[in-house]
Amino acid sequence: MTRRATSRGAQRTSLDGRRADVIVCGASFAGLAVARELAGSGADVLVVDRYEIGERQTSACACPTPWMEAMGLEGAVRQELPCMTFTTPFGSVRYRLPWSWSSFDYRELCSILWEACGEAEFQTAKVDGRGPREPDGSIPVLTDRGTLRAPLVVDALGWRRILASPHYQPPEAPLSRGLEVHPGHDGGGDSLDIWIERDMVRRGYGWRVPAGDEQRIGVGSYDPRRHVREPTVALAEREGGEAVGFQGNWFPHRLRRAGEDGVFFVGDSAGHCFPLSGEGIRTAFYFGIACGREIRSALDGKSTPEEALTAYAAFSARHARAFGVALRLQRLIPSLPPVVLTLTLKAIGSQRLVDRSFGWYMRQAPPEFARAAA
Numbered sequence: 615m616t617r618r619a620t621s622r623g624a625q626r627t628s629l630d631g632r633r634a635d636v637i638v639c640g641a642s643f644a645g646l647a648v649a650r651e652l653a654g655s656g657a658d659v660l661v662v663d664r665y666e667i668g669e670r671q672t673s674a675c676a677c678p679t680p681w682m683e684a685m686g687l688e689g690a691v692r693q694e695l696p697c698m699t700f701t702t703p704f705g706s707v708r709y710r711l712p713w714s715w716s717s718f719d720y721r722e723l724c725s726i727l728w729e730a731c732g733e734a735e736f737q738t739a740k741v742d743g744r745g746p747r748e749p750d751g752s753i754p755v756l757t758d759r760g761t762l763r764a765p766l767v768v769d770a771l772g773w774r775r776i777l778a779s780p781h782y783q784p785p786e787a788p789l790s791r792g793l794e795v796h797p798g799h800d801g802g803g804d805s806l807d808i809w810i811e812r813d814m815v816r817r818g819y820g821w822r823v824p825a826g827d828e829q830r831i832g833v834g835s836y837d838p839r840r841h842v843r844e845p846t847v848a849l850a851e852r853e854g855g856e857a858v859g860f861q862g863n864w865f866p867h868r869l870r871r872a873g874e875d876g877v878f879f880v881g882d883s884a885g886h887c888f889p890l891s892g893e894g895i896r897t898a899f900y901f902g903i904a905c906g907r908e909i910r911s912a913l914d915g916k917s918t919p920e921e922a923l924t925a926y927a928a929f930s931a932r933h934a935r936a937f938g939v940a941l942r943l944q945r946l947i948p949s950l951p952p953v954v955l956t957l958t959l960k961a962i963g964s965q966r967l968v969d970r971s972f973g974w975y976m977r978q979a980p981p982e983f984a985r986a987a988a
Contacts (some may be wrong), residue, residue, distance in 0.1 A: 629737060630760025634660040636909060637755055637764040639741045641667045643898035644881025645770030646727040651906020653732030657913045662739045668724030672863035674794055674823045674830045676806060677895045678976060679716040684984035685899060690723035691716045692826035697805035704956040712969040713976060715806050717825035744777045753876050765919050766909050773864050773882045778874050790892060793842045793862035794832025797855025801826055814845045817948040822853060831855055834892050836944055865892055867944060869937045873927030880905045884930060889940035900979035904929050936978045
């Protein structure tokens with residue numbers, strides 16, 4: 615059994631009664647992006663997570679290169695991938711993107727992000743929920759190490775949406791599920807590969823992300839009731855890899871409320887994972903930055919906590935149209951006859967159409983947003 619790095623035994627002293635200006639629940643990509651925005655603010659920022667920072671990887675860890683550069687994360691890059699391939703039982707297409715993907719080392723990226731969080735404090739604690747807002751405006755955060763309090767609280771804990779009610783639970787929740795393995799790799803290749811095969815997964819896709827000395831091969835299902843271990847193993851073996859290093863998770867495919875009862879929700883807890891592609895890292899950075907900016911506005915006295923929450927929630931909601939388009943495509947594409955899908959992929963393969971479609975996709979969470987915050 616995997617033993618995750620976390621505080622145990624004598625290390626788990628009580629945190630009961632600890633107060634902070636801001637509590638960020640979850641050292642996820644989104645949570646660290648929020649804390650990074652608060653560096654230098656002079657605020658008492660407390661980040662809590664069940665595991666140590668950089669300990670629990672659950673994604674294929676690939677992000678558009680322009681975002682890696684905008685966030686100053688180039689040191690974590692393992693391989694740049696300027697192309698994508700899409701394969702069906704009736705053919706394959708290869709696109710040269712107007713930008714590139716970069717696979718990265720998860721632990722290294724988290725370390726770089728945390729270094730940029732300034733004087734923020736980190737503690738390991740399992741967050742169990744929240745209490746009602748108190749007369750002074752503080753929100754109690756219930757953990758296995760006691761109750762913490764802050765007037766500004768962020769839920770970046772993932773799809774479970776721990777600080778909201780009701781909690782979403784699969785298979786009824788608007789979630790997809792994914793699993794991947796990490797066989798060895800020779801460092802070659804320049805593409806992120808996608809397989810759309812009904813025999814593999816009825817509603818979903820398979821992927822391969824080269825990452826230096828390993829390749830990340832997995833399968834995702836838009837239907838959370840469908841298990842994906844067997845097709846993941848089969849895909850890895852088909853591509854000449856050994857099914858080792860299993861990791862997986864659920865991920866949302868519907869936008870959720872980003873502000874609720876005083877709490878800021880960001881990343882998977884707010885459904886900030888783009889439907890169809892299942893991409894969530896870029897959007898975690900994007901919405902994390904937006905969340906951090908509004909919180910900083912409140913800390914600087916430019917807005918009240920309530921005004922900051924309202925502004926952030928409205929920012930998130932303005933993306934509903936793009937997320938809705940992607941969700942409709944997620945529902946449409948699996949229903950297309952495979953031959954029609956193959957012809958469609960080939961039809962949009964001209965460089966002009968590739969640039970246009972992938973340019974639109976990038977503009978839904980553009981890297982300039984991060985640079986503007988620098």
